[in-house]
Amino acid sequence: MENVANTAAHTDQKQYQLPLAILTSLFFMWGFITCLNDILIPHLKAVFELSYFQAMTVNTAFFGAYAIVSYPAGAYVKKVGYQRGIVTGLTIAGVGCLMFYPAASTQVFGLFLLSLFVLAAGITVLQVSANPYVTRLGPVRTASSRLTLTQAFNSLGTTLAPFFGAAFIFSVATVASAELATMSAESVEAYKASQAASVQLPYIILATALFVLAIIFSRLNLPVIEEEQHDPELAKGGFKAALKHSHLLFGVIGIFVYVGGEVTIGSLLVNFFAEPSIAGLAEKEASALVSYYWGGAMVGRFVGAAVMTKVSPRAVLTFNALAVVVLVLTAMNTSGSTAMWAILAVGLFNSIMFPTIFSLAIERLGPLASVGSGLLCVAIFGGAVIPPIQGLIADLHGIQFSFILPVLCYIYIAWYGFSGSKLKD
Template identity: 55%
Template sequence: MEHISPAKGAPRAQSGAQNNTVPLIIVTILFFMWGLLTSLNDVLIPHLRSIYTLSYVQAMLVQFCFFGAYFVVSMPAGLLIKKIGYQNGVVAGLLVAAAGCALFYPASTNGYALFLLAFFVLASGITILQVAANPYVTELGDPQTASSRLTLTQAFNSLGTTVAPTLGGILILSAGVLTAAEFELLPAAAQLAYRAKEAAAVQGPYLALAAALAVLAVLFALAKLPKISHADDAVAATLDGKQTSIWAHRHLVLGAVAIFLYVGGEVSIGSFLINFLGESNVAGLSAVDAAHFVSYYWGGAMLGRFIGFAVMRYVSPGKTLAVNAACVIALIFAAIFGQGQVAMWSLIAVGLFNSIMFPTIFSMALNKLGAFTGQGSGILCMAIVGGALVPFAQGFLADRIGLQLSFIVPAACYTFILYFGLRFAGMYKEAPATA
C-alpha cells in the first residue's frame, strides 16, 4: 500500500524514518512515568477522603486540581514549546513535575489544601509533557500509522497506570484506612495522630518519584533526538485549498469534545472504582484489597493498546473507536444495574475497551492540520480538563442518588465518543498502511 505523505507545513522529524526507533523508545519512557503519576491519584483519593473525612465532591477536588491544570497550562505550554523546542519542553515538564512531587512532603504536615496545590503543580508538568510528546510521536513516521504508533506508546502509559494502584496500595494503603464511622469513635488526640500518620505515608513514595523525574530530565536533556520543524510555519493550514482558522477544522473541534468526555469518563471510573468495589452489594472489599483490582482496570487498557496497535494497521481507527465505545456503554450499564461479581467485573472490563480511545481520538483530531498541528495539540490537551469536571459532576450525583447510579455520567460521555467514531470512520480514504 502506498504511503500518504505528511500534509504540507506539518511538523516532521529532520532525521529519516530509519532513525526513529531510539527516539520512540525514549519518549515511551515518559509515557510510562506520567501514567504512573496519574493513576496514583486513584489510590490517594480514598486515602485522603478517609484522613480528612471528605464527601465525594470534596474528594474529587483532587482530580479537579489535577486535570484543571491541563486547561490552565496547555496553551502556555504550547507557546513555551514553540519557543524552546520539543526536547527542551519535555525537560521543563519533567522538572515541574518533580517539583510537584516534592511538594507532597510539606503537604503531608500542612493539610488538604497544600495537597491540592501539589497535585496542580505535578499536573502542570505532565501537561507540558503531553503537549510536547503526543505530536512528537505522531510525526515520527508515516501519518497513516500515527494512531497505531501513538497507541503503542500509550500502551506503556497504561503499564504505568497498571503498576501504580498496586504499588500505591502497598506503599500508602498497607496499614489500612479507617471508615468515617471508625474515625469518629477515636478521641480527639487519636484523630490528630491518625491523620498525621496516614498523611506522612505519601512522603517516601513521592520524594522517590521527584528524584526519578529529575534524573530523567537530565538524561533527556543529554539525549540526541531528531528535531521536528514546520516546513511552512508562517503559513496557515488550508481547508479545501483555502486559508482558514484552526476552528474551521471540524474534526479537531469535535475531537476536542471527545477528548474532554473520554478523559472525564475514564478518570471518573478510576477515581470511584475503589469505593465502588467497597459497596456491600458489589464486592465489599477494603481499600487496600480494592486497589489491586484497580490495577486490573488499567491493565486491561494496557493489553487493549497492544491489541489495538496491531488491529488499527488494518482497520479504520474510527470504526475501531465506535465499536469500543459501544462495548463500554454496555459494560457501564451492566455495572449500574448489576450486583456482585457481574457489576464488579463489568466496570473493571471497561479498561480493556478504553485502551485505544485517547490515542485514536488524538491522532484523528490532528489529522492534516499542517502548521496548526502544535496549536491543535494544545487545544486537545486543554480538553483533558474533562478529567477535572466530569468526576466532580459524578461526585455531586453520587452524594445525592448513590454511587452505583452515578455511573450514568460516564456512560453519557461515551455516547458522544460513539458518535465521533462513526462520524469520522472514513477519515482515511485508503486502508491504513501496514508498515
C-alpha cells in the same frame, strides 16, 4: 547511490534507537503518576472526611493544568527545543512531588491540590515536548508505530501504579468510622496524621526518579530536531477556521467527554468496590484491582490496533463505546462480582478511544491539523470538569447511580463514531 542511501538511513535509525529507548521511560512515568490519582483520591477522601464532590476536585487540580499550561508550554518548547523542554517538565513535576511532604505534614487539603497542579503542569510540559519529539525521531512512515510503542509503556505505568499505591499509600490500616467514634481525640488525630504521612515516601521516591531523569536528559547528546515553520497567515483566525470543520468540533467535545468519563470511572473504583453490595473490599485490596481497569486498556490497545487494520476505525469506535454503555449500565443495575467485573471490563474497550477520536478529528485538515491538535489537547480538560459533577451526583444519589454520567459521555462517543466524525465537505 542506493547503497549510500540505505547506509545513511541505517545510520539515522541507529542514531535514534537510544533516544527512543530513553524516551519510553517518560511515557511510563507520566502514566504511572496520572494513575496514582485513582489511589490518592479515596485516600484523601478518608483522611479529610471529604464528600465525593470535594474528593473529585483532585482531578480538577490535576487536569486543569492541561488547559492552563498547554499553550504556554508549547510556546516555551518551541523557543528552547524539545530536550530542554523535557528537562524542564521533569524538574517541575519533581518539585510537585516534593510538595506532597509539607502538604502531608500540615494536613492541608488545599496544599495537596496545589501540589497536584504543579505536578501536572510538569507533566504537561513533558507531553508537549516528548510526543512530537518521538514522532520526528525517524522516518515519517513509521511515526505512528513509534508513538504506539511508547504509549504502550504509558499503559504499563498505569497498570503498575495501583500496586505501588496500595503498598505505600494504604500501608496504614484503615479504621472504620464506628471504631473512630470510640477513640479519643488524641488517638484520632494521631491516626489521621499517620494516614496523611503515608503519601510522603511514595512521592519522595517519585520526585527522586524524576530529578534523576532530568539530570540524565540534561546530559544526553540527543539529536536536534528543528521545529517546523508554519505559515504566519494561517495562524490568523486558525482556531475559527479549524472549528468550521464539524468533525473536528465534535471531536473536541468527544475528547472532552472521553477523558472525563475514563478518569471519573477510574477515580471511583476503590470506593465502588468498597460498597457492601458490590465487594465490600478494604481500600488496599480494592486498589490492587484498579490495575485490571488500566491493564485492560493496555491489552485493548494492541488488539484494537490489529482490528483496525481490517475494520473501519469509525465502526470500532462506535462498537467499543456501545460496549462501554452496556457494561456501565450493568454495573449500575447489578451487584456483587457481576457489577465489579463489568466496570473493570470498561478499560478494555476504552483502549482505542483517545487515539481514534484524535485521528478522526484531524482527518483531512491539512495545514490546520496542528491547530486542531492543539484544541484536542486542551479538551483533555474534561478530566477536570466531569469527575466533580459525578462526585456531586454520588453525594446526592449514591455512587452506583452516579455512573449515569459516564453512560451519557459514551453515548456521545458512539454517536461521534457513527455519524459525528464523518467528513461533511
